[in-house]
Amino acid sequence: MKKRLVMLLLLLFAAMVIAAGVGAVTIPVAEVISILLGRIPYVSKWIPNMGIENAYATIILQVRLPRILLAVIIGSSLAGAGATLQGLFGNPLADPYIMGISSGAALGATIAISFKLPSVIPGLSSVPQAAFLASIATMTAVYFLAGASGRVSMDTFLLSGVVVSSFLWAVMSFLMMVSGDSLREIMMWLMGSLSNKGYAHVKMAAPYVGFGICVLIVMARDLNLLCLGDDEARNLGVDPLPAKRIIVFASSLVTAASVSVGGIIGFVGLIVPHTMRMVVGPDHRLLLPSSIIAGGIFLVLADTIARTLIAPCEIPVGVITALVGAPFFFYVLKRRKR
Amino acid sequence: MDVNSCWDHVGSRMRFAISHALVLAIIIAVSGALTIGAPVNAKAREVTVIDALGREIKVELPVQSIVSIAPSNTEILFALGLGANVIGVTEACDYPTDAKLKPKVGQVEMNIEKIVEMSPDLVVAVAGMQMSVIETLSNLGITVLALDPKTLQGVLDSMTLVGKATGRDEAASLLTQELGNEIQDIQSKAAEAVAGEGRPKVFVEIWDDPLMTAGPGTFIDELIRIAGGENISGDAGMEWPEFSLEVVLERDPEVIITVWRDADDVRARPAWKHVSAVKTGRIQKMNPDILTRPGPRLVQGLKELLEIIHPGSLD
Amino acid sequence: MRLDAFSICHRYDIITAVDSVSVSLESGEFIGILGPNGSGKTTLLRVLAGVLKPCAGAVLLDGEDIHKMPPKLVARKIAVVAQNGYIPFPFSVRDMVMMGREPHLGRFSRESRRDTDVVSQAMTATGITHLAKRSVLDLSYGERQRVIIARALAQEPGILLLDEPTSHLDPGYRMEIMDIFKSLSRRKNIGVMAVLHDVNLASQYSDRLILLNHGRKVADGLPEEVVTKENMESVYGVDTVIQTHPVVGCPHVMLVPGSRASGQVEG
Numbered sequence: 010m011k012k013r014l015v016m017l018l019l020l021l022f023a024a025m026v027i028a029a030g031v032g033a034v035t036i037p038v039a040e041v042i043s044i045l046l047g048r049i050p051y052v053s054k055w056i057p058n059m060g061i062e063n064a065y066a067t068i069i070l071q072v073r074l075p076r077i078l079l080a081v082i083i084g085s086s087l088a089g090a091g092a093t094l095q096g097l098f099g100n101p102l103a104d105p106y107i108m109g110i111s112s113g114a115a116l117g118a119t120i121a122i123s124f125k126l127p128s129v130i131p132g133l134s135s136v137p138q139a140a141f142l143a144s145i146a147t148m149t150a151v152y153f154l155a156g157a158s159g160r161v162s163m164d165t166f167l168l169s170g171v172v173v174s175s176f177l178w179a180v181m182s183f184l185m186m187v188s189g190d191s192l193r194e195i196m197m198w199l200m201g202s203l204s205n206k207g208y209a210h211v212k213m214a215a216p217y218v219g220f221g222i223c224v225l226i227v228m229a230r231d232l233n234l235l236c237l238g239d240d241e242a243r244n245l246g247v248d249p250l251p252a253k254r255i256i257v258f259a260s261s262l263v264t265a266a267s268v269s270v271g272g273i274i275g276f277v278g279l280i281v282p283h284t285m286r287m288v289v290g291p292d293h294r295l296l297l298p299s300s301i302i303a304g305g306i307f308l309v310l311a312d313t314i315a316r317t318l319i320a321p322c323e324i325p326v327g328v329i330t331a332l333v334g335a336p337f338f339f340y341v342l343k344r345r346k347r
Numbered sequence: 348m349d350v351n352s353c354w355d356h357v358g359s360r361m362r363f364a365i366s367h368a369l370v371l372a373i374i375i376a377v378s379g380a381l382t383i384g385a386p387v388n389a390k391a392r393e394v395t396v397i398d399a400l401g402r403e404i405k406v407e408l409p410v411q412s413i414v415s416i417a418p419s420n421t422e423i424l425f426a427l428g429l430g431a432n433v434i435g436v437t438e439a440c441d442y443p444t445d446a447k448l449k450p451k452v453g454q455v456e457m458n459i460e461k462i463v464e465m466s467p468d469l470v471v472a473v474a475g476m477q478m479s480v481i482e483t484l485s486n487l488g489i490t491v492l493a494l495d496p497k498t499l500q501g502v503l504d505s506m507t508l509v510g511k512a513t514g515r516d517e518a519a520s521l522l523t524q525e526l527g528n529e530i531q532d533i534q535s536k537a538a539e540a541v542a543g544e545g546r547p548k549v550f551v552e553i554w555d556d557p558l559m560t561a562g563p564g565t566f567i568d569e570l571i572r573i574a575g576g577e578n579i580s581g582d583a584g585m586e587w588p589e590f591s592l593e594v595v596l597e598r599d600p601e602v603i604i605t606v607w608r609d610a611d612d613v614r615a616r617p618a619w620k621h622v623s624a625v626k627t628g629r630i631q632k633m634n635p636d637i638l639t640r641p642g643p644r645l646v647q648g649l650k651e652l653l654e655i656i657h658p659g660s661l662d
Numbered sequence: 663m664r665l666d667a668f669s670i671c672h673r674y675d676i677i678t679a680v681d682s683v684s685v686s687l688e689s690g691e692f693i694g695i696l697g698p699n700g701s702g703k704t705t706l707l708r709v710l711a712g713v714l715k716p717c718a719g720a721v722l723l724d725g726e727d728i729h730k731m732p733p734k735l736v737a738r739k740i741a742v743v744a745q746n747g748y749i750p751f752p753f754s755v756r757d758m759v760m761m762g763r764e765p766h767l768g769r770f771s772r773e774s775r776r777d778t779d780v781v782s783q784a785m786t787a788t789g790i791t792h793l794a795k796r797s798v799l800d801l802s803y804g805e806r807q808r809v810i811i812a813r814a815l816a817q818e819p820g821i822l823l824l825d826e827p828t829s830h831l832d833p834g835y836r837m838e839i840m841d842i843f844k845s846l847s848r849r850k851n852i853g854v855m856a857v858l859h860d861v862n863l864a865s866q867y868s869d870r871l872i873l874l875n876h877g878r879k880v881a882d883g884l885p886e887e888v889v890t891k892e893n894m895e896s897v898y899g900v901d902t903v904i905q906t907h908p909v910v911g912c913p914h915v916m917l918v919p920g921s922r923a924s925g926q927v928e929g
Contacts, residue, residue, distance in 0.1 A: 322591070
């Protein structure tokens with residue numbers, strides 16, 4: 010069990026290093042290595058200064074690295090939240106956006122764009138901040154709406170998610186029609202992108218994602234029991250209601266954080282958990298951490314393809330996740346069946 | 348999924364508009380049949396022009412009422428002195444100021460009913476983007492002139508075309524001559540500057556997230572070349588590509604032109620701090636309308652570009 | 663270990679499912695709960711398991727209110743075998759049985775040698791060792807039921823609550839599984855309370871029987887005290903002939919066909 014996770018971590022690291030070395034601009038491997046190692050304290054002393062061009066260092070450290078980190082953060086959160094919600098709902102079709110978080114984030118972004126809200130965090134536009142707050146608000150609304158009928162059943166949950174989601178999209182569509190010249194910016198935001206983002210985005214999302222992922226991993230055990238139903242969970246010692254609350258909150262938190270900095274990127278939260286379930290099995294104690302790591306690997310690689318395939322132009326990463334994800338998924342499904 | 352439903356929404360509205368158009372088409376066809384016997388105005392003079400879609404367009408002169416369904420067309424019509432004849436424009440038609448006072452016939456989608464109700468002598472549209480509107484209106488018996496200039500010269504040609512179709516040949520030839528002279532003047536000044544300082548590398552930021560620029564085939568690309576600069580994304584292979592940030596940094600533009608973000612926003616980005624244009628402060632925000640709208644103001648855009656790319660060369 | 667329920671009630675909205683029922687179960691005892699459909703058997707069991715809160719009365723586990731105990735502590739003492747539920751993912755048999763160890767594990771602790779031993783024993787006791795690596799989704803109904811029973815055993819409970827554990831099983835499986843429970847209650851001194859549909863099976867295996875009707879306890883005692891012609895008629899509305907089982911010596915019910923059509927039973 011541990012061995013497989015360590016393997017996945019190594020793969021993630023390898024993917025990150027490869028992604029750092031590959032790009033629209035060709036940088037010699039030796040320079041990539043020395044630029045990367047040169048940033049590690051103590052090690053840097055032993056790295057000869059190769060007279061590296063400033064632009065190369067900037068490209069690797071300021072362009073590729075934050076983007077890679079962001080891909081890891083977003084990929085991990087979406088895959089982790091996807092695996093969690095699939096377990097919680099006992100439904101393999103659940104994905105991180107199922108509870109209306111994406112519509113909340115989209116509305117938040119739309120409001121920030123239409124009303125030109127001022128930023129609270131320096132170096133970061135108000136859009137991700139508003140998206141984050143709005144998705145948290147949406148999640149809370151969905152939760153209370155679902156809970157209004159007394160006990161929280163997962164069906165009610167999904168239903169309130171759909172209802173709230175449709176309502177928010179309607180509000181958003183209205184705002185978009187009224188807001189005229191902001192229309193384009195909103196549409197752009199909705200597409201989801203990892204382009205031209207910096208450490209400010211990483212710093213904004215990382216704490217929430219880090220915290221949320223830790224919570225999810227801690228709750229993996231409970232998830233195993235919860236996916237069998239409330240009574241079963243209870244009989245095996247897990248109080249379902251508080252456990253579900255914590256899990257829903259944590260998965261919403263990571264989704265909200267990643268959507269707010271990366272927009273809506275599809276497929277990751279659906280396909281990575283599925284694939285990992287076929288590879289490591291359904292035990293969430295292994296499935297959750299593997300999905301989280303594999304989500305990072307997947308998005309880093311997808312984004313590397315997105316930014317190199319037709320260089321110097323780029324392809325929206327969501328296009329790649331769908332194009333690569335779907336066939337790969339079928340391959341795994343078929344191999345598994347055999 | 349959700350984005351799709353948003354588009355579906357747009358689609359259903361479109362279908363709604365089209366079905367209405369069909370109903371109207373029937374009504375008009377019937378009423379047209381009823382007026383067959385009406386006397387023809389003998390004084391009317393008819394001209395025939397070939398529009399951007401290669402269609403033969405017959406227009407009865409004088410043209411009293413015109414609807415423009417693109418901002419660039421509105422600018423051309425006003426420049427030809429037809430402002431008073433324009434009876435309908437789009438929400439996006441914001442230049443000249445008088446255009447804003449005209450009745451609106453749509454934003455992105457056109458309100459077919461409204462246009463039919465206005466029964467203009469001529470509708471000036473844009474080929475490509477507005478194919479379905481052009482088709483619908485033509486089927487309803489409305490004369491539609493489609494423009495689709497791809498180059499600066501093409502813009503001058505479409506002015507001539509509009510002049511011909513509206514009986515304003517003279518105004519059109521005056522306008523194109525004036526603009527042509529101006530372009531020639533800028534061209535020679537730019538050539539002089541290029542001989543002295545070479546072609547500075549220029550990056551035009553259309554959008555910041557994702558990073559988008561103007562590629563080959565756009566007016567921006569052409570204008571930069573005429574103004575003596577080199578568009579660093581001239582090899583992009585697409586008109587409006589998402590462009591690699593690291594390639595921008597590697598190609599190190601000496602001039603950055605933004606149309607959306609402010610120069611300060613660009614300066615604040617950590618990754619951009621070693622870019623020549625950032626270090627020398629040669630970042631300029633421009634009004635995108637004078638760079639992208641195929642109308643008379645492109646020449647103004649060209650002039651501003653020359654001033655930015657080769658400062659002082661205009662004097 | 664003992665489980666005592668004092669005049670507990672439970673209502674679903676306005677329908678009273680359990681109406682002041684008192685029962686108690688001791689270690690090593692095997693109690694069968696009988697009653698027609700809708701008589702409140704399952705609800706009673708869920709209240710006893712701590713899943714449902716009673717609207718009146720209390721359930722005490724060794725003198726402690728079960729509804730005020732952390733679920734984890736309850737799960738160390740009481741295991742429940744409910745009717746086969748939906749399993750969404752292909753857990754392996756071994757993983758499924760290991761879930762029975764959850765109540766004994768800390769949040770961050772890993773399974774110890776002892777946990778794996780307990781799981782192996784539980785799988786041996788239920789005869790599913792050879793299925794260990796199979797996915798539960800690929801098993802037959804009877805095999806799956808044995809997995810759930812093994813999981814319950816892995817909890818090392820003092821009390822086992824069973825909700826129709828042998829429904830949908832053929833007679834051979836049915837006996838095999840009842841034998842497992844019986845021997846557990848004897849050898850491991852586990853208190854077993856089983857909701858059963860089959861009156862004869864209940865009579866054969868139970869030390870004591872409780873008969874429910876309309877949420878009320880109508881009889882409580884030895885099988886021969888509960889399985890009587892009168893009780894069968896008043897509760898199930900059937901005419902029966904009761905004989906003594908020639909081998910076990912418990913009362914055995916034989917239905918008289920057509921007796922229910924006489925209309926002497928209310929809904």
